[in-house]
Amino acid sequence: MAMMHSFNLALRMLWRDWRAGELTLLLSAVVVAMAALSSVGLLTDRLQRGLARDATQLVGADLVISGDRPLNPDWAIQAQAAHLRSLQSVGFPSMAQVPGPDTENASGTSYPRSKLVSLFATEVGYPLRGQLKVADGSTERLIDPSKEPIQRGEVWVDAVLLRSLNLAVGQSLQLGEQQFLIRHEIRYEGPRGAGFANFAPRVLMRFEDLPKTGLLQLGSRATWRLWLAHQDSNESQGHLLALKQQIERALERGQRLETLENGRPEMRNALERAEQFLGLVATLAALLAALAIALGAQRFMQRHWDACAVMRCLGLSQQALAQILLLEFATIGCLGGGLGSMLGWGIQAALVSLTATLWQTSLPAPSLWPFVQAWLGGALLLLGFALPALLRLWQISPLAVLRRALPNRSARVGLAWLIAILLASGLVWSYAGQLKLAGIVLGAFLGGLGLFALVGLFVMQLIRYISARRLSGQPALSAFQRALNSIARRRQETALQIAALGMGLLALLLLGMTRTDLLDAWRAATPTDAPNRFVINLQNDQLDAFSAALRELGQRQQVNLAAPRYNPMIRGRLVTLNQQPILPEDYRSERAQRLVDREFNLSYSATLPQHNQLVAGKWFDPSAPQAELSIETGIAQTLGLKLGDTLGFDIAGTVVEARITSIRKLRWDSMQVNFFVIMPPHLLAEQPQSHLSAFYVPAPLANAVDNLVQLFPNITLIDTGAIARQVEEVLRKVTQAVELLFLFALAAGVLVLYAALLSSRDQRLQEVALLRTLGARQRHLQVEQYWEQAITGGLAGLIAATLAQGAGWALAHVVFEFAWQFKPWVWLIGGAGGALCGIGAGWLALRGIVSTPPLLTLRTMN
Template sequence: MPNLQLLFFSARMLRRDARGGELRLLAAALAVAVAALTAVGFFADRVRQALDRESHQLLGADLLLTADHPWPAELAADARARGLQVVETRTFPSMVTRAAGDDLRAQLAEIKAVETGYPLRGTLRTAPALNVADAPARGVPAAGTIWIDERLASALAARVGDPVVVGRASLRVAAVLTLEPDRGINFFSVAPRLLMNLDDLPATDLLQVGSRVGYRLLLAGDQQVVQRFQREIEPRLARGERIEDPQNGRPEIRVALERAQKFLGLSALLTVVLAAVAVALAARRYVQRHLDPCAVMRCLGATQGLLLRLYLGQFAVLGVLAAALGCGLGYLAHFALYAWLAQLLATPLPSPGLLPAVQGVVVGLVLLFGFAVPPLLQLKKVSTLRVLRRELGSPRSALLGGYVVGFLALAGLMFWVAGEVELGTWVVGGFSVALLVFAGIARLAVRLAAAARGGGRSGNGGQAGIGWRYGLASLERRASASVVQIVALSLGLMALLLLTAIRGDLLDAWRRAVPPEAPNRFVINIQPEQVAPVRAALTAQGLSPELAPMVRGRLTRINGVEVSAASYSDDRAQRLIDREFNLSMRAGLPEGNRLSAGRWFSSADLAGDGDDGAASVEDGLAKTLGLGVGDRIEFVVAGEAIRLRVVGLRKVNWDTMRANFFVLTPPVVLDGYPASWITSFYLAPEEADFVNRLIGEFPNLTVIDVAAILRQLQSIMDQVARAVQFIFLFTLAAGVIVLYAALASAAEERRYELAVMRALGARREQLRRALLAEFAAIGALSGLIASLGAIAVGQFLARQVFRFEVAIDPWLPPAAILCGALLVTGAGWFAAARLLQAAPLEALRGGSA
């Protein structure tokens, strides 16, 4: 048969089977899986395009040099001599206030001081007032003026023209800042923004010892000159200095968004797993129903190869159409992700490209042919004798080997979505173990449920008793199909429980882990001469906090070997080595700390005897950096090397919200080095105006409202969680499709059984109760397994990831059992109710096939 004629005949078969409803489950499963993946794919593509197309704007320049110390003036002069534009900015957190007296308002702000010419790429946008249309800004704030964003304007109740106190300077609000091209992402900019002129910075007197300031040089110009300049200075970079270009710029944005996209992608992958099961079940049912037509075509001269090509062509057309439908649904669904997550990226997102749609079609075809071809191989082997002898049944086929190919294809998709070998291995292994454990539990539960039906043999023998005994017996009689149904529904329900009930339990436990009156305010940047008056102010308020000194130092050597970020492969270790540590000094073990190894400081340590000073290191930091008791570490403080010997490791209870430190030394070790001081205390809501008075008296202090920051971070977490829950709606739909497919795959056998029962005198009401009992048992077992799995995962996350205890909700299993029973009963009854309407004689003549 020519290829064109073969394709035409396959299309006619597809149209006929579509009208008969033969392929609806296959199409639905494929469409849901493709929709879930492409919804994530379209959103990820828009983010990728935004980062790629506007990479220069996200930097505000062609090249960005960042450091935790001022850049040498010679570097900027060299860049200008090459014809490059150069602009300097400085960024740091500080308190700002408006008004005075009883109307005084204070707010922690992220201050950026910029030179004229900023930004070199992209555009600032401002508005003349809140909730007014914005427009491109001209230049930067003039000397004596500032621009504040909407959040800061609301927090201070400040309008254009109002004076705002920044440190020791009073600056006038000239505009509301609406867009800052290099602002980045809200994950890392939890404080509102204040933009000021760099010339006004000295008057504020805010840059003191211990201030955390980011120094940036923005460069722009001819691409070749920029690249040459970058190549020349990269080998000369010192500790705490790095270069960002459009390819690696704003790594925190890329990393955070990539992680969010991976999380969403892995969530969507659960839908793909369930869809694969549904495709396999639906294909098996399709093959069973097409054995007779294939036998007839074999009698009319069709070869095995022709039959296989016909059905493969039909499935290819089906796969393309279902994938196209899924891509359309995914495109519409991605707008929900856009509504929740696009606000995390402070730049407009362009329209998505066609690549996610192409990927969706590929995924759909991989699923279809990976899990539908093995059953299709049975069709070409059907015997011509089946036309006369239907009891021959289905031809035997090596289905296990075929499904191994499908599983390998699915594993490949998991690695692809995970994006890395290690994560992909964990995902594939986790899914495999979960499937095996759930299948084992489901098989045991089915056997126990079937055995339990014997307990109801005595009694009145009414319809209810016969119905539920027959329903439970059906679970064991179709054990394989029952296990598949229970496992699929358990996975979907577990995912939803993790993102609803368990997520809420984790957040509640996290809140309970913090003592009710744990410090909710941190005060930093306290200068040595301010320690006594600040302590007096706190005491007058009825507070008795402890003020701790902080000395900034950079870790340079461990056991005599120089260390840098390149010395470690772990991301956290690299970040720690590349930054300055806050060292502190104590004579006694702080509250909330306990020794995990070694000892606390001895009298000799406190007296400063010995060549090296003593150090106590936080246990987690020691594990990250590979430190142990007896190791020698060297810090550079104010240009001078300080050698320390690790005498002990400490477990720190960070939930106390006190001022804790990674590294502690005896007072004698750090005495005389430049230090600032920090304190923390609990402030009741009705006493919040004390912060305003404190900042009014000491303008250089920075007060961090931990509760407000945690609320904002929780809001961001909720946005991501809602997006993931939205993706899991596809998972739930896939789970329902699996259930329907599993029930439909046994429809012929069930139809025959019901006909025999009715022929033997069973009433429809009895059979209806039997079906409802079977469906309710499947749903209840699925809910039970899902709740136990969700509790286990939640406990693992609480103990191993979040490091706190979470109580087990005793109501979760009963609620999950009830919801699962109702859900499965409804879906199953919809799939099987019409079987009761079939005439017994017609079903018996058709046989059980």
């Protein structure tokens, strides 16, 4: 019964406060918080699921199981029983040739028109996700594999194969014992990947035609795959997940699950940075929302302490007052949460609609989880950051009616602030997605609060000194002096305003700087002149001739063609670890077993490659008494290797041992040649080797360079431009997502600044009324107000710029891992921008104060 009475009283107070306009700021803060969380959550969810969906197009399915022998046929049967889409394929390197007599090259040597190809036999429907782009003559078009599959007796081939064998669409290609009609020229195939086995020119054929070729024999280095995709429903996704878990438990040696992470390493960095930056934007939005809630609750407390004190005088207990206030806030939270959620949904829908032309495919529909997450987050923020103000409010003594003073802050209020910080930390962690990113952002904000407090105390003392001196001259100087006096007079309010402005500006500056540097780092990773050709299997006596041929082509077409850098490659098998034999059975990880079971591509270099980064140890010392090697960090983690371990590689019957003295991190998105293991030249220079290189070919020379395989028939020339275009496409979409979320975070920051200034409106209204009663002119008061907001905003902007530089450096080096440079112009932008934001937000929040009749204001004062 008492609870119902409290609820009714809370509703009556809520209605009274609503009619009196008391809830405007608090409700607006809740709406802003919920709109920020829901819109960022919804947009981030849609973008991430859209990127994940597009990423599955790079894999070709939702799940791929691969193995070095035919897979368990029961898996395909179970997939069909679960109504999943599935198909089988097998791929392996083989020789393709042109039917007919041999051909003579420019030197008169006769050779068969043949080429090493990556043969890929698949059932109808490949790929299950994504499309293929083919060309019939000069016309390119996308093909839906479910509607236009590969027919029996035909093949689809890469353009480089047609050029190297001087073939055209409509002619025949010999594969083993069977001839096939070339139906299409492949221009784009997303799931191909970037492994060396897939770098040879691609030939697609029907799975049912493979036995006729006689190419697949016992001992063939073939990879069998089962491709699975759900039916785009929750039930079908559940069936796929259950089948995946079942297959994972039944995997044998030589079998694995292929995903974007382990199948497409060149895409890994781009997608990881995309997720990190989207998490950063959501984190900043959550902190801005918490700040808006705190400001709204502070003003609510200031406006209601008289009413609460009167109710306490009339006999209302503290427990009953607490129930009323909590019920009122819960109602505000539900109302603001509903309005904010609808506003957030509308904002993200409008942004997606306005930029629909930027996306080649539509984004997935919003899911329910971002709404739930926003409601939970908003409730935690409202509870956490309103609790300190509510505690002070329901602890008011009845004597507060006479004493006109708020109760002192107690230990409970301090504990409430601690709870609020912990709740905000948990929310930031959930939106950031990783502890490291959340820790850096929270550290910057908490450090900012402490720095704002220290600087605020110093500024108060400085302003006291300045305002004590007599300033004379123009009216602007008098207004400036009065502005300083006003700031010195309201120490707590000014410190709060500086903190609010500074936090908002810190979020905006940090987001803006990180966004710019992150995009620059992405573009630098895959520049316009990134390598788009790989050449493999060049012999020592062919290096000069190949360079001369490239140079001659460039001179003939008057195109600047940079000389390629050749990298030696030696094949070796890992056989010992610290002088002890190493076997695949020594490891439980399937990937570790495969690494030990196959040959490594080794190389040698006296200097660290430019696109490699040392993460541990030091580079080779020419005077070192022991043989040294450098290993890639991922391989080291997989095999459990560390600095000081000695590895032995069997190279053509000779075991070469060396000690690990450095661990490197590779940039897979650089499109450069990368090696897992590098040794000094004196260890490997005399071993049997071939050479490979990556270089950039301008478009006018593309066909001419690809035709060099006729002069060097033993080499394999690979067009990696399609892989670079995939990276570029993903980065383009991520860039657009970043820009959209940046604009929304900017709008959320402006709203927080408005809320900070609105919280001091009542006190300023009373001061202006008294000053005008004493004869102050309206115009002078207006100028004084602008000076005060400019000074406060400028100070907040300078502090925010300083913190943004430090936090930006930490994010660049610890989270995103890109180069960082301190930017002096940030202080100029922070100071000037803070002053302008202070003036603009001050005009918006405090407009009408100077023009309000003093008598109207004085009548409302007690």
